[in-house]
Amino acid sequence: MLYDGNGCSPPYEYSMDDWIREKNDYLDSLGPRDRAPVRSMTPEEVENMKKLQAEKDQRDARIAQEVAKGIWFSASSSTPEGKLCTASFAKLTSADNGTSGGIVSIMGFQKPKPDAWLIFYGTGLPQPKKVRKINITLQQDNEPAQAVQVFSYRYQGRAGAIAFAVPGLAAALDGMRDQQTFKLSIDGKTAMAIQWAEAAPVIQKLKQCAQ
Structure with missing residues (x-):
């Protein structure tokens, strides 16, 4: 998988989070605007709760x-800039102060x-x-490490994010393998x-989405 070695454009501002938020806002708008009055629950309702x-x-x-x-998670959505295809792999652990595991997304x-x-x-x-x-230095499997300049930003709470620009979704998919290891290093x-x-x-699903 190849990256722009001298920098990258910021991630597109209209993300899947925007899409999910808009969907939830729309569903909320369909409901009643006035909250139901608070009342005590019956024993049966308490048990059901x-x-x-x-x-x-x-x-x-x-x-x-x-x-x-x-x-794995995957999704696609229509945006003002066109159809956006996304897949994310999550593997979260509490080991190594967060160094082992995280989330990697192809968008x-x-x-x-x-x-x-x-x-x-x-x-x-x-x-x-x-x-x-x-x-940052990125190493994939046993391939030579690549030193690149990327965008770094905070993402929801205690997580940070690193974004690499790739020369098109099709090119990114050509570099993807069924099993793949990534290691990101900063200052060694x-x-x-x-x-x-x-x-x-x-x-395969992303390739179909990218057509």
């Missing part, structure tokens, strides 16, 4: 186990728009208050390391 909470806790625990092993537009990015999110990455350029120290697996179905 406890049951729902227990089911949610079980579901959250199952998701946490899946994310600890590694899990790009449908042809012919060339804008595409490889974005890493992790608690071990820098978290500047404002977007800034930094120098590992800031994030993550390995994805079972990427073949996701690659």
Whole structure:
């Protein structure tokens, strides 16, 4: 996978987070504007609430186990700039102060728009208050490490983000493999390391989206 070695454009401002937020805002707008009056729950309602909470806790625990092993997400959405295709691999652990694991996303537009990015999110990455350029070293599998200048920014809470520009979504997908390891280093120290697996179905889905 090739990157623009002398810098990159900032990630497109209309992200999947924007799309999800807009969708939720739209669904909220369909509901009643006035809140229902508060009332005491019956014993049956209390028991039902406890049951729902227990089911949610079980579901959250199952998701946490899946994310600890590694899990893929993919989506596409229409934006003012065209169709945006995204896939993310999440593998989150509490080891190494966030150095091991995180989230890696491939994001790009449908042809012919060339804008595409490889974005890493992790608690071990820098978290500047404002977007800034930094120098970073990226190594994929056993390939020679690449020293590049990238954009660094804070992402939701305690995570930092690093964005690499790639020469189009199709080019990014050509460099993707079913199993792949990434290591990001800053000043000689590992800031994030993550390995994805079972990427073949996701690659195929993104290729279809990118057409």
